[in-house]
Amino acid sequence: MIGDRLDLALAAPDPALRRGRFRLKLVAGLFALLFAGLGFRLLHLAPDEPAVEVAAPARVPEEPARRRPDLVDRRGELLATDLRVPSLAADPTLVADPKRTAERLARIVPGLDAESLERRLAQAKAAGRRFAWVDHRVTPQVQRAVLEAGLPGILVRHAEHRVYPKGASAGHLLGFVDVDNKGLAGFEHALDHGRASGLRGLGRVALSIDLRIQEVVRDELARAAREFRPIGACGLVLDIRTGELLALVSLPDFDPNLAARARAEQRKNRCTGGTYELGSVFKVLSLAAALDSGKVRPLQRFEIPPALKIGRHRIRDVHRARRPYSVAEIFSHSSNIGTALAVFAAGGAEPLKSMLGRLGLFERAPIELLEVARPQLQRNWPDVVTATVSFGHGIAVSPLRFAEAVASLAGDGTLVRATLLKYPEGSAPAPGPRIASRRTVEELRWMMWLTVADGTAKKAAVPGYLVGGKTGTADKAGRGGYRKGAVLASFVGVFPLDDPRYLVLVVVDEPKASAASGGTRYGGQVAAPVVAAITARIGPLLGVRPSDPAVEARYRERLQALKATAALASETRLAALDARP
Amino acid sequence: MSLKPALALAAAALVTATAVFQLKFVVRERERELQAVRRAIEEERWRIRTLAADWAWRTRPERITGHAGRLGLVPARVDRFVRVEDLPDATHLEFAGRALTVDLGDGTAIELRFKPASAPLLGAGRR
Structure with missing residues (x-):
């Protein structure tokens, strides 16, 4: 406008003024352009009427990382998950009358103790604290009742809580968490601190467990527990090819949802957290070591004396051998003396120690759990220790570690490492280092079959499957020696023997003799029937086809040959006795 | 500069200002909606988790075993292969x-x- 007036006053165009006017116009034009631009941009930004875009759903960011992953079994059954659960809390400074409030709450919330709550509220109030928990994890009904009661100072907090929908089914291996969702035991602990901590950020973790198998093992163990009233029991099923644990049951068990109420005895994981002198089942390992040394053959016979004297120690057998035993018979009839003799014939401590070492029996099992016990062994191995270790005394290992060792020998002879994590479909771990020769493995399988067919474990037979195994009845050590009458009855079974795939181990701690076991506490009477029942139930579930009759025929043929030579051996022995003056 | 373009500019400025405010309000409203939807999604997620847990609880082995007996189901057996x-x-x-x-x-x-x-x-x- 100044420009207009100037225009009127001074007609004579001054070049400087003209330049100024031109500049003004230029600036005005630029501003106009700018506004026009802004206007268009606004039109562009204005929302179209149907504002909801349907085509591409917006990606809502995943849940915060503080959540724990869901745990599922190998078939996707939910085992553990985080839920938003109401909890009751209080702002004590707002609670006018702690006594009345506590009494009313105790009437609404089941299991809440009025007196202790009153004390806590009063203390917190006196200290001026503004927060106190009243009760963790209440049901929605309780929550509503509390809100309806309208108690001043009482709050409902929604907090994430770990929930185990399958209850006690897999309590030991899952473990549990504290109120702040930190893992305190089992796999939950490993997820936070241990070998599975890398999986913490995942949404879900698939465990190797098959809940159906787990339940079968639990059911059969519980049945045995009712019959033999032991102080505890352990049962596990291991996939020999991959090392995946399909079931891991320890009795007595507990519900991880109520872990705080479980007794220490219930929380103890006997499969991994306890070490035991397992007894004769160990002969699987020691006789495999003897065979693998190449110095002992399965049909080689040993004269079995009534007692074996080593220094001032005497080793005896439960059932005296009346004739020379072959290694296979030492195994199937579970002769302690015979095993010790075979191990000495194979070279004594060195081959045995080397085998046990290669199997990892001197170390802790690297499983994804908190409760993993370190094996207990003697520092020095004089002859007497070598002899006792050969039949499973003087060395204490966890049942899991032992199961891994047997799986390594009964499978294809390469090292098996147990895991609680499922391998993704179609992938399998690379085979471990070779532990025993193929020949040893073959012989061992036959010897395990022999034990079931014509040895101490006849009750482990399962119609349809070729089953092999080894019984164990170990005296339990107490203060200053072995306790009388307290034994550990066990059986380790492998099926189907024509193509070993699964290992079933049952350990019963201090069974009482009953009619079902013929008044004895032997592993063959107590544990073997449990393994047979488990095998018969899980085989079809796992899709294991009945065994090849041709393999069984071959095994039987070898048994006949063995019997013939045994008869011959005892005849010649009798003849020799007769010939004596 | 003449009056007309100046007025036009002023009017344009007014219109744009109004439009900008309008847009601001709309955007705020949308944001609120978005937040509500996000909350609802979160809420639904928890509901789904709860239902999944409920399903897992209802299909726990003890319960299934009980039902199986009533329904006349029998365990798989080796000899049925x-x-x-x-x-x-x-x-x-x-x-x-x-x-x-x-x-x-x-x-x-x-x-x-x-x-x-x-x-x-x-x-x-x-x-």
Whole structure:
């Protein structure tokens, strides 16, 4: 406008003024352009009427990382998950009358103790604290009742809580968490601190467990527990090819949802957290070591004396051998003396120690759990220790570690490492280092079959499957020696023997003799029937086809040959006795 | 500068200002909606988790076992395994001549018929 007036006053165009006017116009034009631009941009930004875009759903960011992953079994059954659960809390400074409030709450919330709550509220109030928990994890009904009661100072907090929908089914291996969702035991602990901590950020973790198998093992163990009233029991099923644990049951068990109420005895994981002198089942390992040394053959016979004297120690057998035993018979009839003799014939401590070492029996099992016990062994191995270790005394290992060792020998002879994590479909771990020769493995399988067919474990037979195994009845050590009458009855079974795939181990701690076991506490009477029942139930579930009759025929043929030579051996022995003056 | 363009500019400024405010309000509203939807999604997620947990609880082995007994289900047994080769010939014959219509996708449909397996094939299968 100044420009207009100037225009009127001074007609004579001054070049400087003209330049100024031109500049003004230029600036005005630029501003106009700018506004026009802004206007268009606004039109562009204005929302179209149907504002909801349907085509591409917006990606809502995943849940915060503080959540724990869901745990599922190998078939996707939910085992553990985080839920938003109401909890009751209080702002004590707002609670006018702690006594009345506590009494009313105790009437609404089941299991809440009025007196202790009153004390806590009063203390917190006196200290001026503004927060106190009243009760963790209440049901929605309780929550509503509390809100309806309208108690001043009482709050409902929604907090994430770990929930185990399958209850006690897999309590030991899952473990549990504290109120702040930190893992305190089992796999939950490993997820936070241990070998599975890398999986913490995942949404879900698939465990190797098959809940159906787990339940079968639990059911059969519980049945045995009712019959033999032991102080505890352990049962596990291991996939020999991959090392995946399909079931891991320890009795007595507990519900991880109520872990705080479980007794220490219930929380103890006997499969991994306890070490035991397992007894004769160990002969699987020691006789495999003897065979693998190449110095002992399965049909080689040993004269079995009534007692074996080593220094001032005497080793005896439960059932005296009346004739020379072959290694296979030492195994199937579970002769302690015979095993010790075979191990000495194979070279004594060195081959045995080397085998046990290669199997990892001197170390802790690297499983994804908190409760993993370190094996207990003697520092020095004089002859007497070598002899006792050969039949499973003087060395204490966890049942899991032992199961891994047997799986390594009964499978294809390469090292098996147990895991609680499922391998993704179609992938399998690379085979471990070779532990025993193929020949040893073959012989061992036959010897395990022999034990079931014509040895101490006849009750482990399962119609349809070729089953092999080894019984164990170990005296339990107490203060200053072995306790009388307290034994550990066990059986380790492998099926189907024509193509070993699964290992079933049952350990019963201090069974009482009953009619079902013929008044004895032997592993063959107590544990073997449990393994047979488990095998018969899980085989079809796992899709294991009945065994090849041709393999069984071959095994039987070898048994006949063995019997013939045994008869011959005892005849010649009798003849020799007769010939004596 | 003349009056007219100046007025036009002023008007344009007013209009844009109004539009900007309008937009601001709309955007704020949208943001609120978005937040509500996010909350609802989160809420639903928890509901789904709760339902999944509920399902897992209802399908826990003890309960299933109880129902299985009532429904007359029996455990799988080793002796119930049958190989296809061991099945009697009747099963081959039962389906013989039965028609199966197959839609080829382009509108044409053809009819397939099961043929009874020939005797030599059966013999080979049965060993």
